[in-house]
Amino acid sequence: MRRSYLAELAIPGHKVPVRACVDESNPPIWLFPSVGEYPVYDDFLYDVMIKDERRTGRYTEAVRRHAPGRTVLDIGTGQDAVWALAAARAGARHVWAVEVIPESARIARKTIEEAGFADRITVVEGLSTEIELPEPVDMCVSEIIGTLGGSEGAGPVLRDARERLVKPGGVFIPHRGATTAVALDLCGATGGELPGFPSATFGFVEEIFAAVGRPFDLRVCLGGLQDVPEVRERSYLSGPVEVEPLEFNGELRPEGVDRAELTFTRPGRFSGLALGMRLWVAEGSVPIDSLFEWSNWTPVYAALSEEGLPVRAGDRFAFEFTTTISDDGVHPDYALVGELHRESGPAVPLRWSSAHHGDGFRETFFYRRIFPEA
Template identity: 40%
Template sequence: MHETREIKTHGRTVCVHVDPEPEREGRPALWPTVGEYPIYDQFLYSTMTTDHERNERFRAALAKLAPGRHVLDIGTGEDLLWARESVQAGARHALAVEVIEPAFHKAADTLAALDQRDLITLLLGESTTLQFAPKADVCVAEIIGSLAGAEGAAAVLTDARNRHLVPGGLVVPHRAVTLAAAVRLSDLLPGQPVAFAEASLPYLQSIFDWHGGPFDIRLRIENPDTDALLSDGRPVEVLDFNGELRTEQRTTVRLAITRAGHVDGVLTWLNLWCLPDEEPLDALRMRTNWASIYFPLFDRPVPVEPGDVLELTVETALSDDGIHPDYHLGATLRTTGGEEHHGSLASPHHGGPFRAHPVYQALFSTT
């Protein structure tokens, strides 16, 4: 059973349904998506600095690409991680940029205590509005979301390639892809209420405060039950940081249902390559700080059988900040019996409706 907690934000009281069970290693948990908002704190940074699966890949790429080079670290965070790693790998110089002020100040303290501090320059601000000289040979930017492009990687790195990198300069990571598969939300959280983890409430509060009120925030599922997948996973968003990088895209895939069950939406997750020729990090099947994102599509679960097909279109378009994409999903489920079910969801980065879909009506109420 869920319990209810209140959030007061901008003169409104929002009742949030929470799962009172404490989070446990490996237990599924529902959180708001957090990475695409300027609300990072020490806990969120530490989930990244301790992410072995992720860090090994970034380290290997920098060991290969940084020696003797000028490196630009966009979004260095409070730990100055990739700037330090680049210099340790033999970079000539690393320029680190961070837009969140408290994180910048912590990074500045870290820098002041480093032996190699003369090789690193730290700047406060957004890479898209700053000018740097000289241009970098390598840009490292861990601004990848659980939904690959949600943190604005396409716009930020298009700008970095155009203005901050030498011709032929390289970006780390190399490629990020979002995959999608058909699911039912309650199957991802077996034996648990569909309710937010209690520990996630301060983040929900910070995001609503930042935005100026509540909205239907994307739903982050940690440790989802992978047995819940009813189809194979197909790429719905592709970001080639060293190739043709598009800030807006539209992809249609056919998700073939492989077993009987009920579908009410899709689960999406990240595949990430730091170097072109490696096995990608798979956020659904590996232990990493990236989780999966669930998007509701149908008002109620629709029964499906093998042979049925969910045709899914995912479209990204830049939001009004020109950096973070809004996502639009449209779906048609065609059953072997000849039925058609249509569903759609607008998932803007910020704003948009509140409690528009039954899932959000079940997660939130207002007084």
Template identity: 40%
Template sequence: MDEEGAARREPVTVAARTGRPVLTPSFGEYPVYTTGSYSVLSSDTLRVAVFEDALRSLAPGAAVLDLGAGGELLWARRAAELGAARSVAVEVMPEAVRQGRATLDALARRAPDVARRVRLVSALSTRVTLPEPADVCVAEVVGSFAGAEGIAAVIADARTRLLKPGAVIVPDRVCSRLAAVETRTVLGGVDAHFDEAARENVHRIFAAVGHPFDVRLRVQSPVAELATTSGVVEVYDLNRDTPDRLVADQDRAVRLLVRREGVIDALMGWLVLRALRGGPELDVLRDPTSWGAVLFPFPSGPVRVKAGDILSVRARTRISDNGVHPDYRFDIALESDSRLTGLGTIRAEHHGKHIGGSPLHQALLA
């Protein structure tokens, strides 16, 4: 168990349920967002409050850059309302851009002074240019597994080209925690399945990538008892790490202590986010937000464990060949009664061709 995990007071059960557990593909990493997807994020009161509290102290008089603004231009607009001298909203999804233009038109009628300080740019953030660098950058390109949406590469590029030296990034720090679980328990005692909406998103991801593969599995509102302690396996200190460190590969080893006898068949990862240095942390397993948890099923299927066993996990993060989104790999082994048994390697690639790597994926993608 890592030092942070040992010192941390961990929940035995997940308390932050906002509804029944729902299994879906993790789609924030892919260009399949709809305006409905963005509205779910903007209606997440806790998520909005965390970012808005940070902006309230940073926006007045500043030049603000909002990366991945969505159709509501939420943070570019809110920054201007909070007194930003100017704000630039960057968005690449065509549907969101169309909605963003309508949002600006409506804002111009309602608050022309605010609208004059907001500019919408239709482009990838890594290809946009600004007339002058920004003081503050809001980057809500944070996945349910922290780095999955490419925030490291996005911020490294912004630091190099789009921001002033010493510019402040919101969020300040994101990390991913990992524990072992039983999938059926995570899903509230029902068998894993995709509903019609989830199946549609799977096909949209396959169409965007160009081929089927083992999609990452996301659980909204998990009702899980963590079978083990947890450990940190991915960290991005966005205001401290230099651009070269942000895109660097990460290797972390954690030892997870089994709490009680039972069955485990997956690792579950979740986001812990701090919007502003010195501020409170948002923990997805404690705080009810639109972020979910991510399941990484064991390649060998269920494993019986007892209290005191140790699950050893070597977690490796590598930037994929698109230069933005990471691939993840977890080598897992069980230490029980002084014997070490390898349980295989979990591969969670952004757009790899690996398919059927676990019994759960075989069943879901049949």
């Protein structure tokens, strides 16, 4: 039975066929747009995040440890104001809960009122980078970590918070983030067929295209990869490396070039990278690792080769990973340039890029296959 078929997205003024996946109840691997870097949060997404117990548990514990007696800034409080409420319940003196999506800010205000904390939590609607506080706060909590560590803008946003909104020496939760990469054999995971988008995800793709103003080659995640050990064993060809380090309590560098090298640990067909994130919520805590355990953060697929390049154990992929902040001043554009070094033959140059709101549409084989021309 075919697992994918062609559907059409509802994009005013554009005809955009999309590769969809048939078996929506349990497809082995499916596509999902990277959503966190666009204003498309809804009940479903907020709910998935709150139900991510590893994330919610570690944040709650860190907030409870640091908030008592302190003034707190919660950047991106969301409709449930989870960290703002946790801080107030733990005895924070006052919490400023900032949220850019107006509807989420409205619901947060109501949730806080109903919980009886309206006198200790002030909801501020807007972008944290554009607001003023009456005085700098003692600590800042935020969960604006993307599918790639910095893709939701944590670098520029938290650097701005440190410069303007938080007292010198103030505590930041989370403590550290990074983007991670492993070499991937996509066929190993899918059995050969390119995965598709479940129809339930079409709405997010449509909303992201609407937010940017046109269809473009948006960042795409692979669902079903991270949490099933057998799928990882069939598809991961190397151990992980880290790029884009983000030291929220140290020297925060939102832009830069990181060099890394992956060594293949077994033979396979190298089709691209699975890119994920590691997040140390508190100093010394065990990181959340989106490439190796289930979480609400799903690995991004960086497609490098359509057919997959044969590799053996000991071959290497050396690459440079460049992060530059896009013209919105917050969200990064990413570019990866690398060389595959095999036992014999010349090095093979490979590249991938992913702009937050790039102009290009169907620029590479991957996007031409997932959004085929009519």
